[in-house]
Amino acid sequence: MLKLTRYADAAQYYARAESFWMRHEAAHCLSIGITNSLIQTRTQYGQEPPYLAVVEDDAGQIVLTVMRTPPRGLILSLCDQPAVLDAVVEDVLNAYDSLPKVVGEAKLARRFAERWAARTGAGHHLEMPERIYQVSQVRLPVGVPGALRRATPADRELVIDWIVAFEVEAFGAQETSRERLGVFADAGIGENHAGMAFVIRGFYLWDDPANGGAVSLVGHSGPTPNGMRIGPVYTPPEKRGHGYASAATAEVSRLLLESGRKFCFLYTDLRNPTSNKIYQQIGYEPVIDCGLYRFDAG
Numbered sequence: 001m002l003k004l005t006r007y008a009d010a011a012q013y014y015a016r017a018e019s020f021w022m023r024h025e026a027a028h029c030l031s032i033g034i035t036n037s038l039i040q041t042r043t044q045y046g047q048e049p050p051y052l053a054v055v056e057d058d059a060g061q062i063v064l065t066v067m068r069t070p071p072r073g074l075i076l077s078l079c080d081q082p083a084v085l086d087a088v089v090e091d092v093l094n095a096y097d098s099l100p101k102v103v104g105e106a107k108l109a110r111r112f113a114e115r116w117a118a119r120t121g122a123g124h125h126l127e128m129p130e131r132i133y134q135v136s137q138v139r140l141p142v143g144v145p146g147a148l149r150r151a152t153p154a155d156r157e158l159v160i161d162w163i164v165a166f167e168v169e170a171f172g173a174q175e176t177s178r179e180r181l182g183v184f185a186d187a188g189i190g191e192n193h194a195g196m197a198f199v200i201r202g203f204y205l206w207d208d209p210a211n212g213g214a215v216s217l218v219g220h221s222g223p224t225p226n227g228m229r230i231g232p233v234y235t236p237p238e239k240r241g242h243g244y245a246s247a248a249t250a251e252v253s254r255l256l257l258e259s260g261r262k263f264c265f266l267y268t269d270l271r272n273p274t275s276n277k278i279y280q281q282i283g284y285e286p287v288i289d290c291g292l293y294r295f296d297a298g
Contacts, residue, residue: 002055003055004055004091005053006051006052006053006091007053007054008049010038010042013054017054018032024288025225025263026132026263027132028224029132029229029265030103031067032225033221033222034222036200036223038069040200045069045070045072045180046069046071050068050069050070051068051074051096052066053088055088063084068092068096068099072100072175073099074092074099074101075102075103076104076105077104078288079105082107085108088112089112089115093120098120101292102116102295103291106129106290106291107291109290109291109293110291117295120295122295123296124293124294127294128269128292129291130268131270131286131288131289131290132288133266133285133287134264135253135282135283136257136262138282139281141243141247141282143243145211146211146215148204148248149205149206150203150204150205151188151204153189155189155205156185156186158205158214158217159189159203160181160182162217162236163219163232163234164178166233166234169234184221185203187200188202188221203218204219205217205218206218206244206245206248215236215242215244216234216235216248218248218249219231219233224265226263227263227264228263229264230249230266231267245275246278246282249266250283252264253282266284267290
């Protein structure tokens, strides 16, 4: 008999799920990192309470974790018992009338999307095939003009603008309000961003004075016990082709590893062979493929 339990407290949720997540830390870096952020600031992602759930088998062993920070989509852990998805669909329906998205291991996310669509009548499509990468030793590019610097309060609007541009390019529309992005920016720039080993969120810019100053943005967030998730990574189209993003990503990854992190993680869009190639060139290794599915109104 499967048992689904919801948690109202992020710290209690983390305590219950941590050992399960840590069997595959990289694959669960999103769930771990977001839960850590919620523990630090309950309203990190908005005022609406998060959905935090675990599914256990007869022996009390976790077989799946499910979470959501509205208005964002559902996040699924790894799971080798996809039959549990029917119970999850029913419980999520008790919490929400609709979902915008679901993300998880490629086959599991597809199965959930199919079950959700069958139950609700909502359309669904694969919005982005993704891959999680991990690095423990960075190979720094050479010959890239410019240098990395921490974003400062003077860069606040630029950081927000470039995150908006990243969302529009990646997902076809702005998905996070400027107000919420302002909260993220304030937490990750200048004097507010101190202590690389412990900070939750940070933003860095690659500066090339010969090309007008700031040319690329790299952020990080979502600490795990041994790592940190890199993202977003964005270079305006007119500044691309100079190696800025790969150099900036490598430098930020190096800083995090030198601060005591054992790993850095990042998600890539598998439809973009260039980004997947450059991340591997700086030392990132593939871990697992994921699927990000979007639901249409039913």
